[in-house]
Amino acid sequence: MNALPTPFAPARAEVAHAGADAAEVFDRLRRHLSPKLALTGSFAGRGAVETAALGPRVTLSDGRTALDFGSYAVTLLGHRHPAVVAAVRQQLETMPAATRSLANPVAAQAAACLAGYLGDRLPKVYFGLNGADVVEVAVKLARLATGRDRVLAVNGAFHGKSLGALALTHSPLYRAGLRGCTVDVVHLDPQDGDAVRRETAAAPVAALVFEPVQGENGALVLPPDVLRTWCADAAAAGALVVADEIQCGLRRCGERSLALAAGLPVDAVLLGKPLGGGVVPLSALVCSERFYAPLAADPFLHSATFGGHPLSCAALPAALEAIEELAPHGRRLSALLDAALERSAARFPQVVRAVRGTGLLRGVDLVSARAAGTVLVELAAAGLLVSPCLSRPTTVRLLPPLVCTEEDLAHGVELLDGALAAVALGTDTAGAGAARAGTAPRHATGAP
Numbered sequence: 001m002n003a004l005p006t007p008f009a010p011a012r013a014e015v016a017h018a019g020a021d022a023a024e025v026f027d028r029l030r031r032h033l034s035p036k037l038a039l040t041g042s043f044a045g046r047g048a049v050e051t052a053a054l055g056p057r058v059t060l061s062d063g064r065t066a067l068d069f070g071s072y073a074v075t076l077l078g079h080r081h082p083a084v085v086a087a088v089r090q091q092l093e094t095m096p097a098a099t100r101s102l103a104n105p106v107a108a109q110a111a112a113c114l115a116g117y118l119g120d121r122l123p124k125v126y127f128g129l130n131g132a133d134v135v136e137v138a139v140k141l142a143r144l145a146t147g148r149d150r151v152l153a154v155n156g157a158f159h160g161k162s163l164g165a166l167a168l169t170h171s172p173l174y175r176a177g178l179r180g181c182t183v184d185v186v187h188l189d190p191q192d193g194d195a196v197r198r199e200t201a202a203a204p205v206a207a208l209v210f211e212p213v214q215g216e217n218g219a220l221v222l223p224p225d226v227l228r229t230w231c232a233d234a235a236a237a238g239a240l241v242v243a244d245e246i247q248c249g250l251r252r253c254g255e256r257s258l259a260l261a262a263g264l265p266v267d268a269v270l271l272g273k274p275l276g277g278g279v280v281p282l283s284a285l286v287c288s289e290r291f292y293a294p295l296a297a298d299p300f301l302h303s304a305t306f307g308g309h310p311l312s313c314a315a316l317p318a319a320l321e322a323i324e325e326l327a328p329h330g331r332r333l334s335a336l337l338d339a340a341l342e343r344s345a346a347r348f349p350q351v352v353r354a355v356r357g358t359g360l361l362r363g364v365d366l367v368s369a370r371a372a373g374t375v376l377v378e379l380a381a382a383g384l385l386v387s388p389c390l391s392r393p394t395t396v397r398l399l400p401p402l403v404c405t406e407e408d409l410a411h412g413v414e415l416l417d418g419a420l421a422a423v424a425l426g427t428d429t430a431g432a433g434a435a436r437a438g439t440a441p442r443h444a445t446g447a448p
């Protein structure tokens, strides 16, 4: 097996552990944040909390370490990638905050860098911090640019939880108690190639918004032929096309942008999660002149205090460079993962219903939400952190970082097989026979 071409391997032994007082952390979480998050966090860490991290590994307060194949897709470059940390540190010691009245060179450089990274077909950039920030601004600009209101999204979509983004998110789980949404959205069946043609004929449409791979919906890859037809039909009807690649872009699934690589006629690509190198929060809308026109006419139409924050923007060039350096390694990891997950599914047919996804975004769909919850807890106990899927509770999501070695990947799959075996045999520590159908608590290991 080949060695990892980054400085992580030698540094691993130096991982610090801060020895936090875990009981006090849980008490504060319970009292001032969320009792449920305290509970799920305590399940996942078996009473310990996270204290430090480097590369693909996290150190817990009890001294244990865990491989991180989760972190909701943020840590594509692992934790504390040295080049990203150095860039952010330099900015921290120079000018971390912007005056917002003087021109800021860091945001300008990051925007030029990102537009160039995506091939310069989409020249305009708006920076946010979270994914939902740029979903909101995309919908707002599409409506203003077209003078239309309706938005088409996809069944199973996840675009965030702020009110505007929530209208596009499909799962009713996150809308409970909220009557009505601020955006007029129609959700389409991804098997229905005629859906966009029909909807645009029925009433004017401002935008079509889709994720090429629906991460929170179990790493579901949308059919490329349907996306091609939808995009062409939307463009023909004068609607703007938005690819939300906040989770699946930036080489997570092999390409810088899946939509651009496929030659889809998109007007905007949304990026986030690993865009700040796994060190700082950063998201971006990268779009055409037409899309951006309302904001070009009035930059205060949509602005936020921390938009284009220098500390976040400083990370971007270093993050993209590191991602590109590791992309060939990522392709090798992806091929290994393909084969390994196929073997796991064949070994445990009584527990695994399907394996989905592509690249380093994979979903192992289990026979029940309870089985998935049990696998998550078993894995955390064994030293592998993975993420649940917010919209598909039966699926366990694997998000290995580009910085893990082939040995790390093999070890992760070995731990997965162990957890699947425990669930299949009913010997799991979280409750025997969990594979038998039943409903687990919605978020078994601390999902936000």
Ligand SMILES: Cc1ncc(COP(=O)(O)O)c(C=O)c1O
Binding pocket: 129, 130, 131, 132, 133, 135, 158, 159, 160, 161, 211, 215, 216, 244, 245, 246, 247, 248, 272, 273
């Ligand atoms: C495709 C996609 N879009 C948008 C979002 C929302 O991002 P955030 O949670 O950073 O607001 C997510 C989050 O998982 C996502 O996967």
